[in-house]
Amino acid sequence: MIIDGFVHQLPDTDPGETEEWLQSLDAVVDIGGKTRARFLMSKLLERARELQVGTPATVSTPYVNSIPAEQEPFFPGDEDIERRIRAFIRWNAAVMVVKANKHADGIGGHLATFASSAALYEVGFNHFFRGKDDGLAGDHLYFQGHAAPGIYARAFLEGRLTEEQLDHFRREVGGKGLSSYPHPRLMPDFWEFPTVSMGLGALCSIYHARFNKYLHNRQLEDTSGSKVWAFIGDGECDEPETLGSISLAAREGLDNLIWVINCNLQRLDGPVRGNGKIIQELEAVFRGAGWNVIKVVWGGKWDELLMRDVDGVLLNKMNTTVDGEFQRYAVESGAYAREHFFGPDPRLRKLVEHLSDEEIRNLPRGGHDYRKLYAAYKAATEQEGGPTVILAKTIKGWTLGPDVEGRNATHQIKKMTTDQLLTLRERLHLQDEVPEEALADGKEPPYIVLPDDSEIGRYMLDRRTALDGSLPRRVVRTKRKLELPAKEAFDELLAGSGKQAASTTTSFTRLLRNLCRDPKFGPRVVPIIPDEARTFGMDSLFKEFGIYASQGQHYEPVDHALLLSYKESRSGQILEEGITEAGGLASFIAAGTSYSTQGVPMVPFFTFYSMFGFQRVGDLIWQASDARARGFLLGATAGRTTLLGEGLQHQDGHSLLLASVNPAVEAYDPAFAYEVATIVRHGLRRMWLDGEDTIYYLTLYNENQVMPAMPDDVAKGVVEGLYRWADAPHGPTHQATIVFSGSANLAAREAQQELAEHYDVAAELFSATSYKRLREQALTTERWNRLHPDQPARTPRVTELLAGEGPIIAVTDFMKAIPDQVARWVPAGRRFTPLGTDGFGRSDTREALRRHFEVDAAHVVVATLAALAADGALDSGVVADAIRRYEVDPDQADPRLTP
Numbered sequence: 001m002i003i004d005g006f007v008h009q010l011p012d013t014d015p016g017e018t019e020e021w022l023q024s025l026d027a028v029v030d031i032g033g034k035t036r037a038r039f040l041m042s043k044l045l046e047r048a049r050e051l052q053v054g055t056p057a058t059v060s061t062p063y064v065n066s067i068p069a070e071q072e073p074f075f076p077g078d079e080d081i082e083r084r085i086r087a088f089i090r091w092n093a094a095v096m097v098v099k100a101n102k103h104a105d106g107i108g109g110h111l112a113t114f115a116s117s118a119a120l121y122e123v124g125f126n127h128f129f130r131g132k133d134d135g136l137a138g139d140h141l142y143f144q145g146h147a148a149p150g151i152y153a154r155a156f157l158e159g160r161l162t163e164e165q166l167d168h169f170r171r172e173v174g175g176k177g178l179s180s181y182p183h184p185r186l187m188p189d190f191w192e193f194p195t196v197s198m199g200l201g202a203l204c205s206i207y208h209a210r211f212n213k214y215l216h217n218r219q220l221e222d223t224s225g226s227k228v229w230a231f232i233g234d235g236e237c238d239e240p241e242t243l244g245s246i247s248l249a250a251r252e253g254l255d256n257l258i259w260v261i262n263c264n265l266q267r268l269d270g271p272v273r274g275n276g277k278i279i280q281e282l283e284a285v286f287r288g289a290g291w292n293v294i295k296v297v298w299g300g301k302w303d304e305l306l307m308r309d310v311d312g313v314l315l316n317k318m319n320t321t322v323d324g325e326f327q328r329y330a331v332e333s334g335a336y337a338r339e340h341f342f343g344p345d346p347r348l349r350k351l352v353e354h355l356s357d358e359e360i361r362n363l364p365r366g367g368h369d370y371r372k373l374y375a376a377y378k379a380a381t382e383q384e385g386g387p388t389v390i391l392a393k394t395i396k397g398w399t400l401g402p403d404v405e406g407r408n409a410t411h412q413i414k415k416m417t418t419d420q421l422l423t424l425r426e427r428l429h430l431q432d433e434v435p436e437e438a439l440a441d442g443k444e445p446p447y448i449v450l451p452d453d454s455e456i457g458r459y460m461l462d463r464r465t466a467l468d469g470s471l472p473r474r475v476v477r478t479k480r481k482l483e484l485p486a487k488e489a490f491d492e493l494l495a496g497s498g499k500q501a502a503s504t505t506t507s508f509t510r511l512l513r514n515l516c517r518d519p520k521f522g523p524r525v526v527p528i529i530p531d532e533a534r535t536f537g538m539d540s541l542f543k544e545f546g547i548y549a550s551q552g553q554h555y556e557p558v559d560h561a562l563l564l565s566y567k568e569s570r571s572g573q574i575l576e577e578g579i580t581e582a583g584g585l586a587s588f589i590a591a592g593t594s595y596s597t598q599g600v601p602m603v604p605f606f607t608f609y610s611m612f613g614f615q616r617v618g619d620l621i622w623q624a625s626d627a628r629a630r631g632f633l634l635g636a637t638a639g640r641t642t643l644l645g646e647g648l649q650h651q652d653g654h655s656l657l658l659a660s661v662n663p664a665v666e667a668y669d670p671a672f673a674y675e676v677a678t679i680v681r682h683g684l685r686r687m688w689l690d691g692e693d694t695i696y697y698l699t700l701y702n703e704n705q706v707m708p709a710m711p712d713d714v715a716k717g718v719v720e721g722l723y724r725w726a727d728a729p730h731g732p733t734h735q736a737t738i739v740f741s742g743s744a745n746l747a748a749r750e751a752q753q754e755l756a757e758h759y760d761v762a763a764e765l766f767s768a769t770s771y772k773r774l775r776e777q778a779l780t781t782e783r784w785n786r787l788h789p790d791q792p793a794r795t796p797r798v799t800e801l802l803a804g805e806g807p808i809i810a811v812t813d814f815m816k817a818i819p820d821q822v823a824r825w826v827p828a829g830r831r832f833t834p835l836g837t838d839g840f841g842r843s844d845t846r847e848a849l850r851r852h853f854e855v856d857a858a859h860v861v862v863a864t865l866a867a868l869a870a871d872g873a874l875d876s877g878v879v880a881d882a883i884r885r886y887e888v889d890p891d892q893a894d895p896r897l898t899p
């Protein structure tokens with residue numbers, strides 16, 4: 001077999017002995033059968049592990065619990081009380097969703113996810129999750145988004161939420177409501193991490209755990225008391241973001257990370273792996289990636305059956321039954337399981353002879369067995385050297401009754417009839433707490449409220465007090481104050497580049513270096529790069545600041561003799577993520593929320609290939625906003641024509657447009673180094689002096705030009721989005737305004753000269769650093785005017801600034817829709833023409849590309865003259881003259897439409 005071909009290449013020092021062992025195995029198979037042989041092999045492997053022989057780990061184990069019954073630890077809680085707590089929470093969660101849909105039909109909500117995972121959460125809340133009392137950072141919990149109702153129900157029982165709030169589940173307008181899912185934006189004192197865009201919470205939890213180690217290893221904060229717990233759906237594991245970075249967690253030895261995967265075998269539409277076994281599949285994936293895997297498949301009542309399974313027939317049945325069948329057993333009667341699961345084999349049937357159909361039906365799954373879960377969590381929290389995943393088998397909709405449990409439609413069930421509520425009440429043994437008449441038709445089902453000082457309430461709160469307070473809870477309290485950088489850090493960029501040419505990218509790298517060097521602020525800077533540092537000239541930072549590597553550097557780098565060698569270090573500052581923009585963003589979120597999760601403000605600067613930012617990982621940027629991350633995103637090699645040569649999949653002419661839709665993101669398109677410095681400085685102040693949870697996006701170009709020194713009195717304009725960069729030349733008859741952004745400044749400046757020299761047009765130049773900001777300000781003004789009809793109308797800033805004469809031409813290396821954002825507010829009577837790079841990119845020189853996309857100086861001239869002609873100020877022959885002079889092809893195919 002090819003797969004084992006390596007064996008033939010190993011030296012055999014004693015062929016005789018080898019043969020004896022092989023013959024023994026042959027004999028076992030002949031006499032004892034394959035099951036027996038498998039058993040012996042497993043025993044041998046176990047012994048080899050104990051003896052540290054170093055055999056490779058197998059990727060899968062039989063379909064049983066990883067922790068055998070005899071190795072389960074003592075359970076220190078009061079199981080009865082905890083069962084009651086769980087029942088109350090289950091009930092209140094269901095009532096909350098049912099009531100919400102009664103009051104506002106169609107408002108939604110989910111019952112089945114939490115119903116399957118209640119025990120997964122409760123064992124954590126009662127015994128493991130560390131809170132944040134006394135200034136502690138505590139554990140960090142990523143909840144399955146659709147389990148939110150259960151988390152609210154517990155908070156209510158703990159007295160943290162009111163009945164009125166529960167009654168406003170999913171009705172947030174007005175301020176009393178609870179958000180549908182975990183949203184730190186909407187419930188900033190409660191939820192810490194957004195999770196409901198499937199896969200993103202999982203990914204973020206890995207990088208969060210890694211970032212906690214980074215803070216620790218760089219001696220910025222002792223994070224050893226914080227574990228990161230992520231609760232994930234089995235269906236959610238199909239998202240590439242969920243499993244895509246798990247090898248990092250093992251490589252980095254993240255023993256502060258625990259995943260609990262709720263394997264209810266179902267997703268939204270149906271089974272996750274009807275024809276396979278999701279738990280086995282995930283086990284292999286995680287073991288292969290180097291994780292500690294704990295399977296919690298069967299509840300305690302199976303232990304006795306497994307013990308009596310001397311022939312291995314039960315084990316064999318467990319191993320060979322597919323998930324689709326297991327789901328069927330969840331909805332059928334005990335008699336059905338006796339017939340089909342235990343039935344075919346008389347030895348198997350005999351194993352359950354002594355059980356009634358009802359007892360067979362109630363043989364529970366491991367994920368509903370509190371003691372099994374306790375054992376798994378305890379082992380996970382004690383694990384050293386790597387991450388743990390707990391694969392817990394559950395039933396979706398568990399306890400919600402036969403119409404909901406295990407049904408394919410269960411995910412979206414949000415209404416319950418009186419009969420269904422009565423069944424639930426009975427199932428949860430709530431006859432005392434919920435009077436039957438309270439559920440009569442037309443009545444509002446009641447929440448269970450704990451009387452003051454009840455034993456159960458006391459127990460629950462005592463547990464949380466012993467574990468440092470209630471969760472989830474988000475706090476912002478600064479343990480280690482951030483001091484903003486001294487002004488000197490920005491001076492180099494403000495002074496311009498003298499006679500030398502520089503790009504905004506290399507200028508930014510200098511700024512980043514200066515910021516890192518600032519004695520107080522420097523250590524808080526987190527430079528993040530996904531394997532692109534050389535492209536951006538950032539490899540110059542490697543040696544000075546070091547690349548973070550938890551294990552240090554076990555080799556002498558190939559370039560050790562060079563001044564700028566590749567230096568990895570445990571205290572390294574740079575997060576060189578490798579080729580993963582998603583991972584980079586997850587690090588950005590971890591660093592950008594550290595002000596809250598750890599009380600240690602950190603300032604991430606994530607520099608990426610502009611095309612692979614908003615376009616590639618836009619939802620993670622949305623996640624960052626929801627998580628209230630603060631920091632800087634730098635879209636380098638920006639522009640559709642400035643990035644020459646690379647072509648269609650690299651040239652970004654639209655990230656600014658994508659950035660414009662995110663309410664927490666400021667989107668800037670600076671032309672000059674001093675603009676970059678001014679914007680970054682302003683962003684730092686807004687984030688860290690004003691405490692705004694905002695993200696700054698700046699495009700950076702790789703075209704070199706002489707960077708001018710910062711003119712006087714433009715700082716305000718730079719941050720507000722628009723300022724006059726050059727007056728119109730004196731002399732010419734006609735007036736016009738050219739507005740440029742980014743690298744398009746070169747075309748605009750050349751056009752200004754051409755217009756004056758050849759066409760008697762005096763054009764003033766404006767730099768538009770942020771159309772988004774101009775538009776937002778204009779919208780604010782417009783709204784104010786609309787709602788204050790009796791007050792003097794206010795004028796939007798962009799209207800005020802562009803109060804000149806003649807047409808306005810706006811030129812950008814991005815799509816025309818970018819300048820179009822402000823077209824409505826251009827002063828009446830001024831014709832507005834945007835020139836931009838709509839269409840697919842392609843490889844060529846900058847000159848050829850700019851001609852193709854009609855954004856070069858010639859096209860700026862032609863557009864200006866055409867606008868003046870349309871206004872009647874010029875004869876159309878002048879336009880034709882310019883077209884001839886600059887050899888513009890009037891019949892060139894429209895770049896928007898060319899393939």
Ligand SMILES: Cc1ncc(C[n+]2csc(CCOP(=O)(O)OP(=O)(O)O)c2C)c(N)n1
Nearest residue numbers: 113196197198233234235236262266267268
């Ligand atoms: C990215 C993304 N795609 C789709 C959805 C819609 N969605 C919400 S829950 C769900 C099914 C979840 O199944 P699973 O992960 O197994 O969780 P369970 O509810 O079964 O515990 C889907 C498809 C989403 N929230 N996010």
Ligand SMILES: [Mg+2]
Nearest residue numbers: 234235266267
């Ligand atoms: Mg599921």
